[in-house]
Amino acid sequence: MDNIKKALQPKIKLSNLSFYYNDRTVLNDITATFAQNSITAIIGPSGMGKSTFLLTLNRLWENIPGAAVGGRVEIFFRNEYFDIYDKSYSLPELRRQAGMVFQIPNPLPMSIYKNISFPLKLAGEKSRETIIFKVEEALKRAFLWEEVKDRLNDDARSLSGGQQQRLCIARALILEPEILLLDEPTSSLDTKAGKIIEELLLSLKERCTIIMVSHYKDQVKRIAGKVLELSHGKFIES
Ligand code: ADP
Secondary structure, eight states, X not given: OHHHHHHHSOSEEEXXXXXEETTEEEEEEEEEEEOTTOEEEEEOXXXXXXXXXXXXXXXXXXXXXXXXXXXXXXXXXXXEEEETTSTTSOHHHHHHHEEEEOSXXXXXXXXXXXXXXXXXHHXXXXXXXXXXXXXXXXXXXXXXXXXXXTOTTSBGGGSOHHHHHHHHHHHHHTTOOSXXXXXXXXXXXXXXXXXXXXXHHHHHTTTOEEEEEOOOHHHXXXXXXXXXXXXXXXXXXX
8 A cells, every 4th residue: 555655656746846047937837747757748838948847847948047947857767756945955866766858868978888877886886896887777778789799899979860868868877766858859760760769768767767858749649648749938838
């Protein structure tokens, strides 16, 4: 019974979330929840704040001069809610829990293997065996292992655009995040490469709560369980 209760808890709860760039209000008093193991698509016209919204979920906006947040963002982790803006909440912990993938794949100028192992090393992992095991696991989860297993030492920038995007997803997955944030992850890819990413996201839903900005209506229909349109600072469920 307890496990059922836990599974039903929303993964993310927003309470009166507002966001400002100087005197411009981008998000206006949003209250919403995001279910565990679901895919939510954020849609809406350009400039409405969709990318900004993703940044409020992992605090990636904090170095932008003049930017400010109001309200609460709570995430359900180890059976309790944590307010990610609470001073006692650790930023490295948040970055571990909420992985981010951007519109344009951004592999680091190093080998495929090093790209994937980098976040683990940064997090302090020392065991070579553990790193090798986790790199393979992340690449398998990102549907990339078969294509790169014989060329792990090649420069990651030699991969195709679709492969680079899956590499970036694998890099986000290696820390085993429970939340995955994606900002138009297929918009720089051709249809075939985009479809592979869609299949991948559907399989990742088993282990992650996924929030994805997308402007492809068909894509949203195919994979999202919930669609929120961002319009003038508010979400409208569609
Ligand atoms: P969307 O993802 O829906 O296209 P954005 O989140 O990128 O929208 O931007 C929302 C609004 O905030 C836009 O008007 C944009 O110009 C503004 N904005 C985005 N980033 C910054 C920034 N770093 N500084 C000031 N304003 C910004």
